Amino acid sequence: MIVDLSQDIYEGMMVYPGHSKTVFFDHASHEETALRFEGGFSFxxxxxxxNDNGPTHVDSFSHLDPDPTAQTIDQMDLDLFYGPGICLDVSHVPAQTDITAEHLDAAEAASGLRVQPGDILLLHTGTWNRYAGQRDYLSLFPGLGTTASEWILNRGVKTFGVDSPTPDNPVSKTYPCHMMCRHAHVTHYENLANLDKVVNRRFVFAGFPLKLRGAHGGPTRAVAILED
Ligand SMILES: [Zn+2]
Structure with a gap:
C-alpha cells in the first residue's frame, strides 16, 4: 500500500510567512490547440x-547554510530522499512549545519500534490534520528544541520530516533545529500530510525533490510504501 504524504498544491494554499504565494494560470486550452492539428487531437x-520552499518539500543545504559551497537541491545525493522510514507520535505536544528529547524517547517507547541509524524519521505533530488549509496551520504547532535536535543527530537519523511548516518552534528566534541541520548536514521535509496514517509504523519512504537547478528546496511527492 502506498500512502500519499504530500499536501495539495493550489492557489490560496498556506505558505510559510514571507514566502511567495502559489499561482496557477491556464496556459494552453483544448480549444486553442485543436487548431494546430488535424483529426481531432488537442491538449x-x-x-x-x-516558492521552492512553499509546498511539501525538502530543504537544500544551501537553504540552511550561507556557505557558498552548500549544495543546492539539484546537487544533493538522492540517497537522502529514499530509505527505511519510521513515524513517531508527538501530536500531544502543545503548540508553540518545544518538543524535547524526553518527548522523543517517550514517543519511541510508545511506538514499540526503535529508531535506527540511517532511518528517515517522520514526526506526527498533527498540525496538518488539525489545520490544513487554515491560517492557524502557520503558527499553531510545536517545534524541535535543542535537546530533540541533538537526539535526532545522536541517533544517526539520515533525514527527517514534519507535517507543519517548519520543524522549529514557530515562536523561536534561534531555530535550533535548522541550526543543527546546518552544522551536521542533515536535511528535512516540511509540510508533509497524512502522518496519522503511518504513525507508529515502519515503511519505505520515498520523497524525491524536483530537480530545480540552483534552488534552495525541492517540492516533493512524498510517499510511504507499507507492506500491508
Ligand atoms: Zn526547513
Missing part, C-alpha cells in the same frame, strides 16, 4: 509558480 496545459 491543454497550465502554468504554475510556487
Amino acid at each position: 491543454q496545459t497550465k502554468g504554475v509558480m510556487f
Whole structure:
C-alpha cells in the first residue's frame, strides 16, 4: 500500500510567512490547440509558480547554510530522499512549545519500534490534520528544541520530516533545529500530510525533490510504501 504524504498544491494554499504565494494560470486550452492539428487531437496545459520552499518539500543545504559551497537541491545525493522510514507520535505536544528529547524517547517507547541509524524519521505533530488549509496551520504547532535536535543527530537519523511548516518552534528566534541541520548536514521535509496514517509504523519512504537547478528546496511527492 502506498500512502500519499504530500499536501495539495493550489492557489490560496498556506505558505510559510514571507514566502511567495502559489499561482496557477491556464496556459494552453483544448480549444486553442485543436487548431494546430488535424483529426481531432488537442491538449491543454497550465502554468504554475510556487516558492521552492512553499509546498511539501525538502530543504537544500544551501537553504540552511550561507556557505557558498552548500549544495543546492539539484546537487544533493538522492540517497537522502529514499530509505527505511519510521513515524513517531508527538501530536500531544502543545503548540508553540518545544518538543524535547524526553518527548522523543517517550514517543519511541510508545511506538514499540526503535529508531535506527540511517532511518528517515517522520514526526506526527498533527498540525496538518488539525489545520490544513487554515491560517492557524502557520503558527499553531510545536517545534524541535535543542535537546530533540541533538537526539535526532545522536541517533544517526539520515533525514527527517514534519507535517507543519517548519520543524522549529514557530515562536523561536534561534531555530535550533535548522541550526543543527546546518552544522551536521542533515536535511528535512516540511509540510508533509497524512502522518496519522503511518504513525507508529515502519515503511519505505520515498520523497524525491524536483530537480530545480540552483534552488534552495525541492517540492516533493512524498510517499510511504507499507507492506500491508
Ligand atoms: Zn526547513
